[in-house]
Amino acid sequence: MDGLEVVVVGAGVGGLALAQGLVANGVRVRVYERDPGPRQRDQGYRIHLDATGGRALAEVLPAEVRGRVVETACHPGDLLAGFDSGLTPLFEQTFPVTDPDAVNAVDRFAFRRALMTGLDDVVHFGHEFVDYTEMGDGRVEVRFADGRTTTADVLVGADGVGSRVRARLLPDFEVVDIGIRCVYGKVPLTDAVRARVPDAFLRGFCFASDGSGRGAAFAPVLFREPPAEYGDYLMVVFTGTPEALGHSDDELFALDRDALWQVVVAGTEGWHPSIRELVAAADTASAFPITLRSCTRIDPWRTGRVTLLGDAIHPMTPAAGAGANTALHDAALLTAALCGGGRLVEALARYEQEMIGHAKEVVADSLRRAARLFGTTPPVPAAAADRSTDAP
Known part of the structure; x- marks a missing residue:
């Protein structure tokens, strides 16, 4: 045309x-x-890329841009797993990685910059x-x-x-609002945190739940080439209904970031000590809430x-x-x-x-x-x- x-x-x-x-x-x-x-808007941190997204990128991106996506992506993970709040395994699925240039996860900011x-x-x-x-x-x-x-x-x-x-x-x-609220956050992967984080949490997407409507997802962002602004981190997403989180929407979305992360701290009270330690090590300035809609x-x-x-x-x-x-x-x-x-x-x-x-x-x-x-x-x-x- x-x-x-x-x-x-x-x-x-x-x-x-x-x-x-x-x-x-x-x-x-x-x-x-x-x-x-x-970087002005809180839209999430880690993005999962599957075969559909990979094919689309191959179709639209010039080689130079595709190269930047690969260079700045995360090291590929191989695990999807679920746990209870005591870290008892509930399910596990592995995805062997055979291509060293495979891209199955990216940091949103680094991905947009590459694009x-x-x-x-x-x-x-x-x-x-x-x-x-x-x-x-x-x-x-x-x-x-x-x-x-x-x-x-x-x-x-x-x-x-x-x-x-x-x-x-x-x-x-x-x-429509499906009734679930999420609090996003980041845990910088310092040497001290790496020494304590469960191995599974560094291999892929893991979800833990306490059976009362509260859950927490953990997913690693382990850069091939980190941005200048920050390094490797663990994304944490705490989920629940307003009732399970103990705050109405008016209350939750009015909290400053430190107070917002305290909702996660309180919501994981009694969970496995490793999860509690991770939550305590988060960068509270990275916290923000969203409403899940569809x-x-x-x-x-x-x-x-x-x-x-x-x-x-x-x-x-x-x-x-x-x-x-x-x-x-x-x-x-x-x-x-x-x-x-x-x-x-x-x-x-x-x-x-x-x-x-x-x-x-x-x-x-x-x-x-x-x-x-x-x-x-x-x-x-x-x-x-x-x-x-x-x-x-």
Whole structure:
């Protein structure tokens, strides 16, 4: 599609991967992000990459960028395990690592930095999206909070679970609270901590639960090449309902970071001493809370010049470790659609059909896994919205 111009709202994993794929194919693309820089928002720490995400990266990333992803990724882990709060093993699954360049986990900040390689003139921070208008000439005008505007042939909303682009395009789209809150944190892996941490916690993703609705996930970030800002760490994610955590949402989300981590300290009282020691060694400045949200259905819509990618269209729980991978899959699909020739709206319609078909299964699996992991009841899908799927 000669002369195609694309605007992407959101400089997350999916938006950046899409930008890399489009730039590699000669498409003019601009990415706008409301944050002033890449580290301003608490979005999590460790990202699991599976075969789906790996294939997508291979399809969209130039060799130089792929190389930076590999160089700055974590040493691959080989374990998925569950324990009770006394560290009694409940289940274990191993995944032998045969490829020394395998990438099955990345640090979010290092990953995004690698994905920005070569995009200095493409990614623009400090641009808060507010609205768009599909113009009569086939272009889309995009407006920002400071009054600036830009136009493009295609607008892609890659702006996450609270997507403003989605709110404008699909105002009836339902995102549900599954009832679980998470407190994220990091434990720097000093020599003293390494000497005390359970071996399993350094091999892969481990989850411990006390049987009363509280749980804690532990996952290592052991860099091949650490960023200048910090070194290896253990991600800790404490989970539970507001009742299990002993705080209402108003209380939990109003706590400062030190007080927030005390919720984790109190919640692991009586757990195995090794877990207690890890919790005590955390960097409390890294703590932040989130609400776990998901969609329950993704209905087709009438294709135009505005489309969606990643959590903006299929928010899901982290229980399947598939959110980032599905966003990367979207990026590869959309890159192929926009660079494959033919009529633009027909290409976007094909992308949306394939993306929705794939994402529906992943979201459903994520909800099932969340119900088992957290002991919750899967939310019931709302009635299907009445939307035309005919392309103009």
